[in-house]
Amino acid sequence: MIDGWLDFLPRLLGALSLVAVAIAISVWQRLHLEGNMLIAVVRAFLQLMILGFALQWIFGLDAWLAIPFAVAVMFTAAGLTAGSRAKGIPHGGWLATAAIVVAGVLTLGVLIVLQVFPFTPRYIIPIAGMIIGNSMVVTGLVMSSLRDALMQQRLEVETALALGATPKQAAAGQLRRALATGMTPIIDNTKTVGLVALPGAMTGMLIAGAEPLAAVQLQIIVMYMLVGASAVAGLTAAYLCFRQFFSGSQQLQIPQEADKAHQ
Amino acid sequence: MAVRGLSVALGDTDVLTGATLSARRGAITSLIGPSGSGKSTLLRCLNRLVEPPAGTVMLDGVDITTIDVSLLRRRVGLMFQQAVMFPGTVADNIAVGPSYVGAEVSPERITELLRLVGLPEDLRTRSARDLSGGQAQRVALARILANEPEVLLLDEPTSALDPRATRHVEDAVLHLNRQLGISVVWVSHSVDQVARTAHDVGLLAAGRVVEFGPAEHLLSGEHAHLSGEFAAGRFDEGAPVSHHRPEETG
Numbered sequence: 001m002i003d004g005w006l007d008f009l010p011r012l013l014g015a016l017s018l019v020a021v022a023i024a025i026s027v028w029q030r031l032h033l034e035g036n037m038l039i040a041v042v043r044a045f046l047q048l049m050i051l052g053f054a055l056q057w058i059f060g061l062d063a064w065l066a067i068p069f070a071v072a073v074m075f076t077a078a079g080l081t082a083g084s085r086a087k088g089i090p091h092g093g094w095l096a097t098a099a100i101v102v103a104g105v106l107t108l109g110v111l112i113v114l115q116v117f118p119f120t121p122r123y124i125i126p127i128a129g130m131i132i133g134n135s136m137v138v139t140g141l142v143m144s145s146l147r148d149a150l151m152q153q154r155l156e157v158e159t160a161l162a163l164g165a166t167p168k169q170a171a172a173g174q175l176r177r178a179l180a181t182g183m184t185p186i187i188d189n190t191k192t193v194g195l196v197a198l199p200g201a202m203t204g205m206l207i208a209g210a211e212p213l214a215a216v217q218l219q220i221i222v223m224y225m226l227v228g229a230s231a232v233a234g235l236t237a238a239y240l241c242f243r244q245f246f247s248g249s250q251q252l253q254i255p256q257e258a259d260k261a262h263q
Numbered sequence: 264m265a266v267r268g269l270s271v272a273l274g275d276t277d278v279l280t281g282a283t284l285s286a287r288r289g290a291i292t293s294l295i296g297p298s299g300s301g302k303s304t305l306l307r308c309l310n311r312l313v314e315p316p317a318g319t320v321m322l323d324g325v326d327i328t329t330i331d332v333s334l335l336r337r338r339v340g341l342m343f344q345q346a347v348m349f350p351g352t353v354a355d356n357i358a359v360g361p362s363y364v365g366a367e368v369s370p371e372r373i374t375e376l377l378r379l380v381g382l383p384e385d386l387r388t389r390s391a392r393d394l395s396g397g398q399a400q401r402v403a404l405a406r407i408l409a410n411e412p413e414v415l416l417l418d419e420p421t422s423a424l425d426p427r428a429t430r431h432v433e434d435a436v437l438h439l440n441r442q443l444g445i446s447v448v449w450v451s452h453s454v455d456q457v458a459r460t461a462h463d464v465g466l467l468a469a470g471r472v473v474e475f476g477p478a479e480h481l482l483s484g485e486h487a488h489l490s491g492e493f494a495a496g497r498f499d500e501g502a503p504v505s506h507h508r509p510e511e512t513g
């Protein structure tokens with residue numbers, strides 16, 4: 001154990017020298033990013049350390065009860081993060097959390113029921129992390145782009161409403177585009193996987209000494225499940241969020257907080 | 264349509280402060296007033312794009328809040344200052360209203376609607392987003408007509424058009440009013456236009472209808488000051504306006 005840490009220190013310092021380069025560039029170019037970089041560096045260190053110890057402990061216990069607990073923590077953190085991206089949407093944080101939970105529970109449920117992964121913390125917790133993290137990004141993207149589209153295209157939406165469209169009909173184009181915006185990154189990633197960069201899960205396995213074929217198998221499963229999770233998260237987020245922009249009697253209502261967030 | 268005591272606040276502005284108005288069936292009722300006096304908001308209350316917290320709007324004696332919103336908006340069409348064309352052809356755009364209730368618009372009907380608004384038939388296959396401003400406004404009118412409305416609400420539809428295109432739109436509306444008996448409530452920025460088109464005129468100031476009456480009455484004789492003051496842009500807040508209660512014509 002001590003050996004491991006002694007070994008870690010020089011490697012950590014080596015990597016930190018690269019952060020120093022980034023800070024030097026920021027100061028030199030007056031980007032004013034150095035403060036944020038330092039915060040990010042410290043936060044990453046602390047968060048990952050805590051995570052490492054927590055996982056070490058949980059995997060040691062090997063109790064399946066740790067799974068729902070860990071997943072709940074992840075849902076909360078992801079909901080808060082996506083909610084902060086969905087500024088200006090009333091109850092944005094709750095809606096984002098709901099979308100992420102729906103996507104997470106559904107995707108994990110399928111994987112567990114079909115026994116794609118064994119139901120042990122060592123498998124399910126990292127897998128849940130990928131699904132929830134990915135759903136979080138998609139949810140944030142969908143909600144913010146739907147908000148922007150409805151605000152920029154008020155006139156188009158109201159023209160449709162004035163012709164007798166229901167809110168869903170009037171905002172169909174905006175809903176479709178927001179969903180496409182949210183889903184495009186994951187679809188592009190899936191298309192180019194292995195051509196441009198080695199994805200995270202696979203890289204980790206390779207570095208940890210796994211056979212490339214085993215790593216590839218896992219990565220294929222991961223990509224497919226992320227496509228499914230994104231679609232569910234995006235669709236849920238879009239429909240929950242879209243309701244916030246219409247009143248019960250089919251009026252487009254731009255919430256005041258959205259007006260501010262948009263500016 | 265009868266409007267009684269409409270009050271609306273948007274943000275922290277009192278936009279309508281007890282507006283009362285009565286638009287006769289089959290007539291063209293023009294609304295004029297300074298910028299910000301609440302004309303657009305009043306129109307938007309008539310098809311429930313805005314829901315007034317106070318006051319009532321009646322259509323043929325029926326409170327519009329008791330009518331299904333989508334149905335109301337098909338019966339009471341609203342034309343905005345700027346015509347927004349949806350992607351697709353002119354024909355696609357004209358058919359969009361009926362498509363919301365799963366109905367189709369036949370090619371013959373599209374031709375007929377284009378003719379009603381004075382546009383050539385061969386425009387139907389053109390991309391709607393490539394139209395000129397005046398053409399787009401008339402396609403927007405045809406698009407509303409496809410819903411077979413009883414009432415047309417026009418919110419300064421000609422304010423961005425040149426005189427020629429303006430006349431085309433005016434002619435189309437007058438034709439619809441005379442031939443099909445469609446009632447019109449027309450917000451206009453031009454006293455000349457009101458003189459050319461309106462049967463009744465309402466003057467809005469600070470969220471209220473401060474004068475209302477037959478056009479020939481309000482635009483001439485003892486009320487001629489109206490058009491003069493309006494044209495001079497002197498209806499800003501605080502400007503003196505005569506506070507005749509609008510007539511109640513039922």
Ligand SMILES: Nc1ncnc2c1ncn2[C@@H]1O[C@H](COP(=O)(O)OP(=O)(O)OP(=O)(O)O)[C@@H](O)[C@H]1O
Pocket residue numbers: 273274275276278296297298299300301302303304305
């Ligand atoms: N969504 C909104 N939020 C806050 N204030 C609004 C909103 N819409 C309109 N207003 C305000 O309400 C007032 C009346 O607006 P309205 O558009 O009805 O006036 P108008 O008579 O049509 O003016 P114009 O001749 O310039 O078109 C204006 O002061 C406007 O700034």
Ligand SMILES: [Mg+2]
Pocket residue numbers: 302303304418
């Ligand atoms: Mg207006």
